[in-house]
Structure formats: structure tokens, C-alpha cells
């Protein structure tokens with residue numbers, strides 16, 4: 001990233017000069033620009049108030065910012081006073097399948113130009129191959145990835161509930177090391193999932209140390225987001241402190257009804273860590289419902305070894321009873337009286353279940369809906385292959401408090417969506433637009449400029465994208481133009497497959513990928529590789 005560092009320096013210097021040399025028509029351009037955006041109100045990603053300017057783009061980068069409307073350009077876009085912001089950087093996604101949907105339309109149409117995948121403990125284990133595929137299969141967005149603990153553990157140790165041997169620990173560290181050298185931006189964990197859930201803290205610290213050596217961060221789906229959320233935050237911070245790397249707590253939330261309203265306490269733990277000099281940040285999606293697998297409701301011992309092993313256990317009556325008892329207990333601890341808050345997003349064996357709650361489905365299938373019958377239904381669906389779920393389990397007050405925190409960034413936790421496939425969480429279509437329309441314009445919870453900062457320069461700073469996330473001369477021309485008065489999400493829990501409104505252009509590395517309310521043919525995304533890549537490949541002088 002040495003070159004990128006140079007660009008930052010140049011950009012800062014020229015940023016200062018910009019004000020000294022206005023009006024800009026004194027400056028004769030060497031050649032025509034590729035793209036000129038005029039009459040924009042620039043929200044530059046820093047959090048500063050908007051300013052009026054034209055922005056010129058050349059060779060995929062922001063060449064000049066100023067009064068440029070008379071400058072020659074191959075194409076001019078008149079923004080008509082709309083907001084011009086850096087393209088949004090979504091640091092929490094699950095897009096391992098992106099090469100089958102390379103337009104990534106659901107992301108682009110909410111203004112997203114860069115995705116970070118490999119979250120929650122699941123990633124490609126061959127990072128070089130994964131990022132390298134962009135050459136044969138160009139994408140409409142930029143792509144970065146984490147190397148994920150769960151996938152590495154599975155590769156080395158399988159799905160078992162046990163600690164690694166010293167030899168296995170070394171093997172896992174070697175896979176993480178290679179991932180970092182191939183350009184991963186850090187290590188992720190998913191400590192409620194199989195097999196990540198079986199890892200003790202020291203195992204993760206060992207792998208995080210490797211990521212730290214290559215300038216990576218530690219992104220975690222914590223061990224608990226409910227009754228033990230405070231312990232889980234402490235563990236995350238401890239891992240960062242011991243391994244010596246920044247911590248990103250993914251989809252920060254409180255999903256235990258008994259703890260609703262406790263976000264001042266959980267945010268306080270992060271603030272305290274920061275006050276001690278530890279780099280801890282969080283991300284959040286703008287909804288009171290989460291989305292994950294059905295089996296995350298079940299005891300982790302039951303899931304050890306994967307589904308086939310679990311089925312054998314459940315065939316034993318006493319073991320099945322124990323699983324039901326523990327699941328009932330954990331429901332009770334979560335503060336919910338039954339599973340009416342748990343709605344099926346996708347269940348392949350019977351698609352008519354999609355969009356219905358576990359309570360409704362149980363009533364439909366069994367003619368009764370007591371909690372034990374609901375848990376029996378959950379087990380039956382798990383044994384049939386499992387389901388993707390939406391859990392309406394959060395408090396709006398907590399969502400708002402978390403959003404207002406300066407170290408919170410906005411991220412969707414979504415995959416690439418196939419239109420009209422299943423009934424997924426609406427965050428994959430609406431997240432950024434919902435923040436800008438609902439929380440900024442309607443509720444005035446945060447300022448527009450601050451919301452944009454949370455979607456651009458804060459994620460860029462946190463994940464090491466040194467020439468993105470700001471509108472600065474020399475930076476990559478990832479841009480979005482939208483109308484702050486009309487931008488709004490349209491996707492709902494009942495009808496999630498709906499694109500937002502109010503966004504007129506999305507530009508990736510200088511090329512419009514979305515305009516006139518449709519995707520263009522441009523696939524101008526690049527792979528964004530972490531600092532370990534350049535350190536390990538001295539012959540390479542630029543990152544793409």
C-alpha cells in the first residue's frame with residue numbers, strides 16, 4: 001500500500017491548495033476528463049457539512065474538485081443540487097457467492113460500491129483464488145474479504161466439539177497466514193456457529209496474532225448477543241488486546257428481551273476500551289430484527305460434527321428430551337414467551353413456510369402451538385436440512401442509541417440477493433437508504449453528514465482502504481448521487497425484494513454501474529487486498 005499512502009499525502013496537500021487557487025478556471029487542464037459531475041452538494045465522507053462543487057474524474061480516480069463546469073469532459077452529469085457522496089462501504093456482508101450474481105444489484109441500488117465479505121466465521125479459505133476470480137468474472141462492486149476462523153477450523157479439524165492439538169493450532173495459523181498474505185483484511189469469527197462455537201479464547205488469540213502481524217483486524221460475531229452479551233464484548237476486547245490488533249464487533253445489538261434498553265452499558269464497555277487506548281469499533285444494520293440460521297437456537301453440543309451427527313443424537317429419546325429442555329430454557333432466558341418472534345426466511349423442503357413464524361407453522365402442522373410443540377417443530381425442520389430465519393428480537397431504542405455512537409458504522413449483514421427468491425431480511429435491499437431516509441430525514445436522529453461518514457470514511461479507515469471513503473483528489477472515484485429529500489427504503493419484512501428510491505447514480509472506479517434507474521453493463525469493481533498482500537509481494541507496486 002506504499003503507493004496508496006503516497007496518494008493520501010498528495011490528496012491532503014492538493015486539498016489544501018484547492019482553496020488557495022479558486023476560482024479554478026485559472027487552471028488549464030492537461031486533457032479532457034472522463035467524467036465531470038457538476039452542480040453537486042458534496043458530502044465528502046469526513047462528517048463535515050456539505051459544500052457545493054463539481055467533481056472531475058480521470059482514469060477511475062477523482063482528479064479535481066472545484067468549479068469545473070466549463071472544463072472539457074467526455075461525459076458530464078448534472079447533479080442538479082443532489083448529494084454527491086463517496087460510494088458506501090458495506091463492511092459486513094456474506095457474498096461468497098457473488099461471482100454467480102456479479103452485478104450485486106441489491107447492494108449497488110442502495111449506493112454500496114465496496115463489500116467486505118468473509119464475516120461471522122465463514123469465508124473462502126483460499127483468499128488468493130477467491131479474490132483472483134474477479135479477473136475472469138468482473139464485478140460491479142469492489143470486493144475485500146476476511147479470512148474466517150470457522151472455515152479454517154473446519155478445514156483443519158472438521159466440525160468437532162474439542163480443542164485443537166498444538167499441531168492443529170499451528171496448521172490453522174498457517175492457513176490464516178496464507179490468507180493474510182493473499183490479501184485478507186483480517187480475521188473473522190462466528191462464535192455461535194459450528195465449529196467456531198467450540199473454540200476457547202486462547203485458540204482465537206493465536207490466530208488473531210497472525211492477522212495482526214499482517215496489519216489485519218479482528219471482526220467478530222460474538223459468542224453471545226443476548227443474556228451474556230457483556231461477557232462476549234469483554235472477550236472480544238480481550239482478544240484484540242492480547243493479539244494486538246483492532247477489534248470490530250459485528251452487527252452490534254442486544255437480542256435478549258430482558259436486556260432491552262441496556263445499550264448504554266454495552267456501548268460503555270466499548271467506550272471504556274477505547275479510553276484505554278484499544279481500537280474497538282462496531283457495525284450495525286438499521287432494523288430491530290436479526291437474521292441467521294434456525295439451528296443457532298439449539299444447544300451447541302447437539303450440533304457438534306454437523307447435521308448427520310446431530311440426527312443420530314436426536315434419534316435417542318433421552319437425548320432428544322435433553323435438547324428440548326435446554327432449548328426451552330434458553331428461550332425462557334431470552335425473555336420471549338414463544339417463537340412467534342422467529343419467522344422463516346427460507347426453508348427449502350416446504351417453501352410455503354417462508355414468511356411464517358415458528359408459532360404459526362407449528363399450529364398449521366400440529367394443530368397446537370405450545371412451546372414444546374414449537375421446539376419439536378424446530379427440531380423437525382433442523383433434521384430436514386435447516387432454515388434461514390428472521391428474529392424480531394431487538395428494541396428500537398437500542399438500535400437508535402447504537403446508531404448515534406461515533407464509532408458505529410452502517411453495514412447490512414446481507415448476501416447477494418436473487419430477486420424474488422425466498423423471503424429474506426429486507427436489510428439486503430434497504431439498509432443504507434433506510435438510514436438516510438428514515439433515521440436521518442424523518443427522525444433526525446443523526447445528521448446526513450454523520451450518516452454518510454458511518455458508511456464511507458469510518459469503514460475505510462477501519463478496514464484499511466486508504467484511498468477510498470472520501471471525496472478527495474487522488475482517491476478512487478467510487479461515488480453515489482442521491483436526493484436527500486426522497487431517498488427511502490422500500491423493502492419490508494413482508495415484501496423484501498424491493499429496491500430503494502431516490503438514488504440516481506452509483507459510480508465504481510469512475511464508471512457508472514447504475515443510472516436511469518437500472519444497472520449498466522459496467523463491471524468496474526476491483527479486488528481490494530489488505531496490507532499483508534503488498535508486504536508479501538514486493539514485486540507488486542499497486543493493489544489492483
Ligand SMILES: [Zn+2]
Nearest residue numbers: 120221250251
Ligand atoms: Zn454474524
